[in-house]
Amino acid sequence: MNEYDYKIALVGNPNVGKTTIYNKITHSFEHVGNWHGVTVSASSKEILFEHNKILVTDVPGLYSLTIYSPEEGISRDYIYDKNENLIVDLCEVNNLSRNLYLTLQMMEAGTPLVIAITMMDELKRHGKVLNYRKLEKAIGLPVIPIDDRYHSDVHLLLSVIIDIIDSGVKSTFDLPYLSELPVEDISKIIQPFAEKAGIESRFAALKILERDSFILEKLSLGEEEKKKIEEIGNWQDRLAAARYSYIDKIMDGVIVSSVSLEHKEMHEHTAHDVPLNETEDESSKSEDYHKKLHDDIQRRKRLEKRGYSGLDRVLLNKYLALPMFFAVMLFIFFFTFSDYSPGWWMQEGLSYVFDDLLHASVEDAMLSAGIWSWLVSLVCDGVIDGVGGVLVFLPQIVLLFLFLALLEDSGYISRVAFMTDGLFRKIGLSGRSVFTMLMGFGCSATAVLTARGLEDDMMRKKTILLTPFMSCSARLPVYSAICGAYFALSSGVNFKALIILGMYFLGALIAISYAAIFNKIKGLKSGSLSFIMEMPPYRVPTPTRVFQLLWHNAKAFLVRVGTIVFALNVFVWMLSDFGIGQVDGNLVFGYVGDYDPGQIKSFLEYAAGAISPLFIPLGFGGGETGWQAVTALLSGLVAKEVVLASMESFGGAAAIFGSNSPAALAFIVFTLLYVPCIATITAIRKEAGVKWMLANIGLQIGTAYVVSLIFYWLGVLFVAQTAVALSIVIALVVLVPATLIIIRRLRKKNRACNSCPYCNDCNKTLCVSDQDLES
Amino acid sequence: MAKVIPLISAEPNKLYRITEVTGEDNQHRRLVDMGFTPGSELFVAGVAPFGGTILVSLRGFSVALRESAAETIKVTAV
Known part of the structure; x- marks a missing residue:
């Protein structure tokens, strides 16, 4: 019994917009971006469409049924298993011929298919039209062109899908190019094996021509058959070429320039060929000149046809690429963090609301109403200061995510991966790792997942291990609050922004150094990589998408602050404000504030006090308030935002570190480098295994301790000498x-x-x- | 007949035609699946700073390849 009326899966090349369509159909918010390999696992959701229960599945993109990286295997299995009523093959119109290559492979496998062509808006912008009826007839499959910005197009797609399933789906196709290949010969040889394995023999024969190890394993051929097949020779190239030439035949006249564009081209041509105001003596040399001009235009046109982009010529310039990238990053940081920047103004505004308006008025109101002092402290110091102290960073965190999203959606981030590949290969990583690490500036836990696209296993695991050293957005409030208290503007130099920027650099520097060291160690050397990634076209992110993204990230942040940070904050407040101690010879239990200072110790003071001596060498473990700093760090294991929330409920950075500014510096360095949060640790275990998770914990805590120690003593020396x-x-x-x-x-x-x-x-x-x- | 060179030594922004793709099975198949079939035209759109990685455009898309793959693709100037 099938509990769904219909089951469909969205399949296609990477970056054709599968997840965008999935999100539109199912009203989900799965991560999308303008690069290849955003989706790394399948996700399904049930929807109700015109009284039908439909299970929609989104799978990672793949180039070919013969897979190259593990996440492509997930998609391949969906196609082979044939549990779906229909596979929706999404093809991107700009790159239709390569997309149809996968379509042909699925047709060979007898997959029930419908072709949906995405990015139709871009085709229109280039002044071209798609004759989809012609394509439909040539390929023998239903074709639906859609523009994923419109709900109506998605609705149309679903209606057509249901209609196709109801009227019976074709699953055998006539592919004329197969007759050019020795498919029949091989089919005869492997017939019994294919039947036993439950694979259609014609399809199995094709996969043998491709030397697909997955199918070969399933067939488990005998020695004799293997030898016979070996004799037929290597057909990989010829098979691919046969498919591509068939595609070229199908595509003939399918995409043509619209009338208006032809008109424009004609004008351009005339302008170059008929020079105006030409004098007699110039005419001889101008013939050459115009021929050259004409050739240049022709040459450029031919390049453009194959994917030439003028923007790439500038942004990927051999000498300018990296400086431009650094300029972009610096702009983002200063726009978000530095004093008097837009991010700073928004944060100051929010802090004024919380500290001066809310805290003061609530405290006054509660005290004048005669409420117990411990409850006033819980509400004002615990909740308003703690949670509010984190909440004020909402604008800056959202800004940071906005910039990351712009980098992602414009297609620039893939270029960054390309331009840094030359550097990163030297330390055993690839440009692809840079990508994961950049995402780590947003959130370590989700960045770890993006490493899945890396084919080399060792490289992938190392990238996962090192990504948490990149300063994630949750750590930012800690730097900002402490730097605001200790390293504000002095003698015209914006130390706060410099130190925050320094933290980002320090994290990146440590990750890179470790990668370099690991690559010298024998068991940790990376394998070689040949294929890095496809470059997406440059796209202008749409306002709706940017707004959606901002809202999504803001919501996620608010939910986390409202649940985990709030709950933990109240918990920490209780343990730190209630305690037991000896008063006048009696053991008492109660609110610390009700007694004279030092009379009773809070529970946390006992607990965190036990390990706080460990942090004395770093400057912040000793003294009256040492346990508070340690508590903040411990509670930060749940989520790094809690570090600041705890500190705020203890009275803020200034109350904890006093006049010991080197200790404050050591504290932020420690915050940067120690284990990010439970979510990240869980993600690392899931992606790389327990061994790597333990390695990560050990490495991070060890590094945090040593580096903070260095910074503390350098700081002490700096103050003195x-x-x-x-x-x-x-x-x-x-x-x-x-x-x-x-x-x-x-x-x-x-x-x-x-x-x-x-x-x-x-x-x-x-x-x-x-x-x-x-x- | 123009000289056959590996793609890694091709000049940027100049059209070439693939004559042959060699190399180990898996990588070779991925390249032909992506459209690096003999006879198709391509060009190098960029070289990464510090070298070793090139950006190749063909059939309307661009892909970054390291020299280990780019060496297996033999091309001739068009």
């Missing part, structure tokens, strides 16, 4: 890389060239063959 501290920092910055370079040089010099046949006393510092051996 500014000049000495500065010279040590400069010396370190200059000396460490210098020593590393010298050591490398020396090692290379000392090592003999082991495969140079030309001379025996060679002392070259660099040997090509040697490097090859290394890599």
